[in-house]
Amino acid sequence: MEMTLDHITHRYGDMTVLDDVSLRIPAGEILCVIGPSGCGKSTLLRLLGGLETPDEGRVLQLGEPPSDCLNPLTYVFQDFALLPWRSVAGNVSLVLEDHGLGRAARRGIVADVLARTGLGDFHDALPRQLSGGMKQRVAIARALAVNPAVLLLDEPLSALDAQTRELLMEDLVSLWTRVPFTGVYVTHNLAEAVRLGHRIAVLSRRPGRLRDLVEIDLPLAERRPGHPALEAVQAQLWSLIREEAQAADKELADA
Amino acid sequence: MPEAQAARAVPFRGGGFRPVAKRGIGLAVFAVLLLVIEWGTRAGWISNLTLPRPSDVGATLVELWQSGMLVSHMTPSLTRLVVGSLMGVSAGIALGLAIGLFSYARAGLVPLVSALFPIPKIALLPLFVIWFGIDEGSKYALIALGTFTPTVVATFGAVDNVDRGLIRMGQSFGLRWTSIVGKIVLPGALPGILSGLRVSLAIGIILLVAAEMLGAEHGIGAYILQAGSLYDLERLFAGVVILSALGVLVSWGIGLIEKRLLRWRS
Numbered sequence: 153m154e155m156t157l158d159h160i161t162h163r164y165g166d167m168t169v170l171d172d173v174s175l176r177i178p179a180g181e182i183l184c185v186i187g188p189s190g191c192g193k194s195t196l197l198r199l200l201g202g203l204e205t206p207d208e209g210r211v212l213q214l215g216e217p218p219s220d221c222l223n224p225l226t227y228v229f230q231d232f233a234l235l236p237w238r239s240v241a242g243n244v245s246l247v248l249e250d251h252g253l254g255r256a257a258r259r260g261i262v263a264d265v266l267a268r269t270g271l272g273d274f275h276d277a278l279p280r281q282l283s284g285g286m287k288q289r290v291a292i293a294r295a296l297a298v299n300p301a302v303l304l305l306d307e308p309l310s311a312l313d314a315q316t317r318e319l320l321m322e323d324l325v326s327l328w329t330r331v332p333f334t335g336v337y338v339t340h341n342l343a344e345a346v347r348l349g350h351r352i353a354v355l356s357r358r359p360g361r362l363r364d365l366v367e368i369d370l371p372l373a374e375r376r377p378g379h380p381a382l383e384a385v386q387a388q389l390w391s392l393i394r395e396e397a398q399a400a401d402k403e404l405a406d407a
Numbered sequence: 408m409p410e411a412q413a414a415r416a417v418p419f420r421g422g423g424f425r426p427v428a429k430r431g432i433g434l435a436v437f438a439v440l441l442l443v444i445e446w447g448t449r450a451g452w453i454s455n456l457t458l459p460r461p462s463d464v465g466a467t468l469v470e471l472w473q474s475g476m477l478v479s480h481m482t483p484s485l486t487r488l489v490v491g492s493l494m495g496v497s498a499g500i501a502l503g504l505a506i507g508l509f510s511y512a513r514a515g516l517v518p519l520v521s522a523l524f525p526i527p528k529i530a531l532l533p534l535f536v537i538w539f540g541i542d543e544g545s546k547y548a549l550i551a552l553g554t555f556t557p558t559v560v561a562t563f564g565a566v567d568n569v570d571r572g573l574i575r576m577g578q579s580f581g582l583r584w585t586s587i588v589g590k591i592v593l594p595g596a597l598p599g600i601l602s603g604l605r606v607s608l609a610i611g612i613i614l615l616v617a618a619e620m621l622g623a624e625h626g627i628g629a630y631i632l633q634a635g636s637l638y639d640l641e642r643l644f645a646g647v648v649i650l651s652a653l654g655v656l657v658s659w660g661i662g663l664i665e666k667r668l669l670r671w672r673s
C-alpha cells in the first residue's frame with residue numbers, strides 16, 4: 153500500500169505548523185523525515201495515521217492493504233506507550249483482542265512476534281522490569297503483530313542510549329531485510345536517518361516546508377556506522393539543516 | 408606535583424530526607440502512651456475523671472465481648488457501613504467515570520458535585536428521616552451521600568490523570584471504545600480511585616457514628632452516646648477503641664486490595 157500527502161497545510165490556532173507539504177511514500181520503502189524540533193514532524197505523522205485531520209490538503213492511501221492486515225497504519229511511539237499493568241505478552245495481545253481471533257490464534261501471533269524481536273524469554277515480564285531498549289522492542293513487536301501496511305515511527309530511538317540505539321537500528325534493518333515493510337521514520341538524528349532511510353525528507357523549521365528529498369541507493373543491510381557514502385550524505389543533510397536548527401534553537405517557545 | 412599530601416576521605420553529606428520503613432515503631436509509641444496513662448491513673452497524677460485506666464477500658468472490652476453485646480452493636484453498625492458505602496461508592500465511581508469520559512456529563516455534573524461536596528451531610532439527616540424513614544433507610548442514605556461525593560471527585564480526577572499517550576495508542580491501534588475504557592482508562596484510574604476510597608470510607612465511619620447517635624438503639628454510635636451521657640468513661644473509650652479498630656481494619660483492607668490489584672506498580 154502506498155501513501156501520498158497532497159499539499160498538506162496544518163495550523164494550531166494561528167500558528168502554521170506544516171505549510172504545503174507534498175510527499176509520496178512508496179510501498180516497501182522507509183522514508184525518513186528529519187527537521188529541527190518543533191517543525192511539525194510528529195504532527196505530520198499524526199496526520200498520516202488519521203489521529204488528526206489536516207486543515208488543507210489530503211492524506212491519501214493508494215491501493216488496498218493486504219487482507220491479513222489488522223491495522224493498516226500502525227505507530228511506534230517515542231515513549232513506548234506500553235500498559236504498565238500488562239505483561240509483555242499482554243501488551244502485544246491487547247491489540248489483537250478486538251479482531252475476533254481465537255485464543256490460540258492470538259497466542260500464535262504473540263509468540264511469533266516476540267520471537268522475531270528477541271523477546272521470547274520475556275513473555276511474562278512487566279514493563280517496569282524492562283530496560284528502555286527492551287520496552288521499545290515490545291512496542292515494535294506489538295506493531296508487527298497487527299501486520300501493518302505502513303509503520304509510522306515517531307523518534308522511536310530518541311529515549312534510548314547510544315549503544316541500545318545502535319542495537320535496535322540493527323534489529324530494524326534485519327526485520328526490514330527479512331520482510332520489507334513500508335515505513336515513515338521521523339527523527340532528528342541524522343545518523344539514524346542515513347542508516348534506515350531509503351529516502352530522507354528534510355523539513356525546514358516551523359512552519360515546516362519540504363526543503364529537500366535525498367535518496368540513498370546503498371541497500372540497508374550494507375550500511376554500517378562510519379560508512380563513507382553515509383558520512384557524505386550525513387554531512388550534506390547537516391549543511392541543509394544547520395542554519396534552520398540554529399534559528400529554531402533561538403526561537404522563543406511561545407512566540 | 409606537590410609531594411606527599413595528607414589523604415583523607417571525602418566526608419559523607421548525602422544522608423536523610425528519605426523515609427525509611429521502621430517496623431514496630433508505631434506500636435511502640437502506642438504502648439508507651441498507654442503505659443504512661445496507666446501509670447498516671449494508678450499513681451494519681453491523672454485524675455480518673457480526666458482519663459479512664461487503660462486496663463479498665465480493656466476489661467470493659469472483654470466484658471462487652473463476653474456478654475455478646477459487642478456482636479449486637481457491631482452487626483447493625485457494620486451492615487449500615489457496608490450497605491451505605493457500597494451504594495455511595497458504586498454510584499460515585501459510575502458518575503465519576505461518566506464525568507471523566509463525557510464532556511456533557513462533566514459540564515452538567517461537576518457544578519452539582521461541587522455544590523454537594525461542602526455540605527455537612529449530618530445536617531441533612533432530618534431531611535433523610537422524612538424521606539427515607541427513621542429506620543435504616545435514612546442511615547444508608549446519609550452514609551451513601553457522604554461516601555458518594557469524595558468518590559466522584561477522586562474518580563474523575565483519576566480518569567483525567569490517565570496517560571493520554573496510552574489512550575492515543577489504543578486509538579491508533581483501532582481498539583473499540585469499550586476496550587479503551589475497560590483496558591486502558593479503568594486500570595489507569597484504579598490507583599486514584601482506591602486512594603479516594605480510603606477517604607470515602609473514613610468519612611463513612613464518621614457519618615455512621617453520627618447517624619447512630621441521632622437515633623438508634625444498637626450500634627457503636629448509640630453505645631458511645633449512652634456511655635457519654637452517663638459519664639461512663641470506660642465504656643466511652645471502649646467504643647472509641649472499637650471505632651479506631653474499625654478504621655484501621657478498613658484501611659488495612661484497602662491496602663490489601665491495592666497490593667493485589669496494583670502489583671504492576673513496583
Ligand SMILES: Nc1ncnc2c1ncn2[C@@H]1O[C@H](COP(=O)(O)OP(=O)(O)O)[C@@H](O)[C@H]1O
Nearest residue numbers: 164169187188189190191192193194195196358
Ligand atoms: N495539539 C497541539 N495543539 C497545539 N499546538 C501543538 C499541538 N501539537 C503540536 N503543537 C505545536 O506544533 C509544533 C510542531 O509540533 P510537533 O509536530 O510535535 O513537532 P516535532 O515533532 O517536529 O518536534 C510545536 O510548536 C508544538 O508546540
Ligand SMILES: [Mg+2]
Nearest residue numbers: 193194195307
Ligand atoms: Mg515530535
